[in-house]
Amino acid sequence: MAEERTLILVKPDGVACGHIGEVITRLERRRYKIEALKVLNASDEQLRAHYSALVDKPYFPGIQKFMQSGPIVAMIASGTDIVNVFHKMVGATVPSEAAIGTIRGDFGRSWGPGPIQNVVHSSDSIESAQREIPIWFPEAK
Amino acid sequence: MDHEERTLILVKPDGVANGHIGEIITRLERRRFSIDALKVVNATKQQLGRHYAHLLDKPFYHEIEDYMLEGPIVAIIASGTGIVDVFHKMAGQTDPGEADCGTIRGDYGRDWDDGIIRNVVHSSDSPASAENEITIWFPELTK
Numbered sequence: 001m002a003e004e005r006t007l008i009l010v011k012p013d014g015v016a017c018g019h020i021g022e023v024i025t026r027l028e029r030r031r032y033k034i035e036a037l038k039v040l041n042a043s044d045e046q047l048r049a050h051y052s053a054l055v056d057k058p059y060f061p062g063i064q065k066f067m068q069s070g071p072i073v074a075m076i077a078s079g080t081d082i083v084n085v086f087h088k089m090v091g092a093t094v095p096s097e098a099a100i101g102t103i104r105g106d107f108g109r110s111w112g113p114g115p116i117q118n119v120v121h122s123s124d125s126i127e128s129a130q131r132e133i134p135i136w137f138p139e140a141k
Numbered sequence: 142m143d144h145e146e147r148t149l150i151l152v153k154p155d156g157v158a159n160g161h162i163g164e165i166i167t168r169l170e171r172r173r174f175s176i177d178a179l180k181v182v183n184a185t186k187q188q189l190g191r192h193y194a195h196l197l198d199k200p201f202y203h204e205i206e207d208y209m210l211e212g213p214i215v216a217i218i219a220s221g222t223g224i225v226d227v228f229h230k231m232a233g234q235t236d237p238g239e240a241d242c243g244t245i246r247g248d249y250g251r252d253w254d255d256g257i258i259r260n261v262v263h264s265s266d267s268p269a270s271a272e273n274e275i276t277i278w279f280p281e282l283t284k
Binding site: 020 | 161162165166167168169179
């Protein structure tokens with residue numbers, strides 16, 4: 001039986017600024033396992049499924065535009081308690097509020113009005129991870 | 142579509158087991174090469190036979206095969222002007238004991254008593270081999 005898994009996205013800002021390796025290294029340093037990796041351009045359908053809770057919000061088109069501004073990297077990583085631990089490693093949603101030492105606190109900043117560019121996404125619960133993994137890795141069981 | 146030169150990189154089982162996937166990608170990103178595709182995969186004997194076709198007849202082929210089957214590997218397509226030669230230099234000498242410091246093999250590899258060369262990464266040695274190797278590891282991108 002596999003250990004707990006989480007779904008991570010390196011968002012277009014993280015890819016464009018050259019932080020794919022850094023995000024993976026932070027997982028490797030803590031000895032989590034990288035189970036799957038993929039470079040892709042997010043489709044409308046994938047974003048609507050991934051952000052299903054936000055689809056009706058007035059700011060959803062902004063999120064969609066940001067998430068389609070360049071390629072992203074999708075990742076499945078695994079290990080004991082990884083969902084909570086990686087969520088902590090990512091930091092607060094708003095980069096200017098994220099603690100130093102977190103991914104967003106080290107690589108993000110706020111940019112005035114418009115969608116939040118916060119470098120990575122990570123699943124916020126085991127249930128979300130199970131829901132999100134098939135959106136980005138439909139070929140994985 | 143017109144694209145820049147591409148290369149095929151494998152992070153071998155020792156590189157994955159020792160946690161160097163991110164480091165290798167970071168070295169590409171620092172020089173502003175583009176990461177076009179990524180995949181975690183367990184190599185099959187068939188893929189290895191095609192990838193190492195020129196070594197199939199060698200007496201040490203089974204050692205290469207055993208080594209490459211020790212665990213998952215990460216396949217990468219990266220692109221940019223002159224990347225084949227540049228990344229080949231960044232990987233360093235085949236034998237990690239001879240690789241210069243500052244190269245991937247010189248920084249993360251060493252020789253072992255069992256004689257198996259565990260050299261952390263593979264990189265294509267020419268644009269033609271890169272295109273051939275991409276068909277082996279990313280068949281779904283090259284239909």
